[in-house]
Amino acid sequence: PDHRPLYGRHVLVTAGPTHEPIDPVRYIANRSSGKQGFAIAAAAAAAGARVTLVAGPVALETPHGVDRIDVESAREMAEAVEAALPADVAVMVAAVADWRTRDIAGQKMKKARSGLPELVLAENPDILAGLAANDARPGLLIGFAAETENVIDNAKAKRARKGADWIVANDVSGAPKDSVMGSDHNRAHIVTADGVETLERMPKTELARALVARIAAYLETDETE
Numbered sequence: 001p002d003h004r005p006l007y008g009r010h011v012l013v014t015a016g017p018t019h020e021p022i023d024p025v026r027y028i029a030n031r032s033s034g035k036q037g038f039a040i041a042a043a044a045a046a047a048g049a050r051v052t053l054v055a056g057p058v059a060l061e062t063p064h065g066v067d068r069i070d071v072e073s074a075r076e077m078a079e080a081v082e083a084a085l086p087a088d089v090a091v092m093v094a095a096v097a098d099w100r101t102r103d104i105a106g107q108k109m110k111k112a113r114s115g116l117p118e119l120v121l122a123e124n125p126d127i128l129a130g131l132a133a134n135d136a137r138p139g140l141l142i143g144f145a146a147e148t149e150n151v152i153d154n155a156k157a158k159r160a161r162k163g164a165d166w167i168v169a170n171d172v173s174g175a176p177k178d179s180v181m182g183s184d185h186n187r188a189h190i191v192t193a194d195g196v197e198t199l200e201r202m203p204k205t206e207l208a209r210a211l212v213a214r215i216a217a218y219l220e221t222d223e224t225e
């Protein structure tokens with residue numbers, strides 16, 4: 001068997017949350033440890049790929065053989081992703097904040113007796129959908145979906161809406177207590193044009209290897225067609 005099936009390929013991965021600053025000490029973010037994305041970057045590198053990992057703020061070590069670019073906000077992440085193109089495969093695992101504050105206070109906001117501050121939000125770019133529409137769209141574009149209900153139907157709809165080839169859907173019902181987030185395990189379904197493959201609950205490192213094996217198989221058949 002080929003131990004480096006992704007040799008010669010460039011794999012682009014996003015991971016972690018984004019932080020959208022409110023003022024110098026506060027931010028808006030989604031829950032995300034970055035573990036799944038880092039595991040995928042590690043597995044792709046182990047399979048021989050050149051890997052660019054665009055990481056939001058997380059406390060994780062850079063996997064061996066991976067080029068890591070650290071970013072804070074969604075707009076920084078979008079920029080770093082574009083700058084990393086072209087790529088053969090992109091796996092968008094980051095839990096990107098949907099909104100940022102329209103304005104960032106230059107100084108720490110103070111508690112006032114006179115009432116509560118109001119945050120005015122603005123929409124962040126959708127990095128996955130942006131890649132799907134990019135002239136340099138990766139040949140295999142994979143998104144993730146964290147869902148608490150109707151996991152597969154929502155993932156199918158997301159696949160179509162965002163223009164991704166595959167969506168890896170996580171069942172995060174029970175979050176933030178039970179769950180997938182921050183844990184070392186994941187329960188996933190891979191939704192493709194051909195249907196849905198449901199994987200058993202497994203460590204995130206193992207899910208990463210399973211996904212990388214499917215990516216390698218896909219690229220191989222794609223080439224011999």
Ligand code: C5P
Binds near residue numbers: 014074
């Ligand atoms: O719409 P939702 O956030 O559930 O979609 C999740 C997928 O889209 C993930 O692959 C995530 O990395 C990606 N995404 C993105 N940019 C955003 C929001 C989500 O790339 N602004």
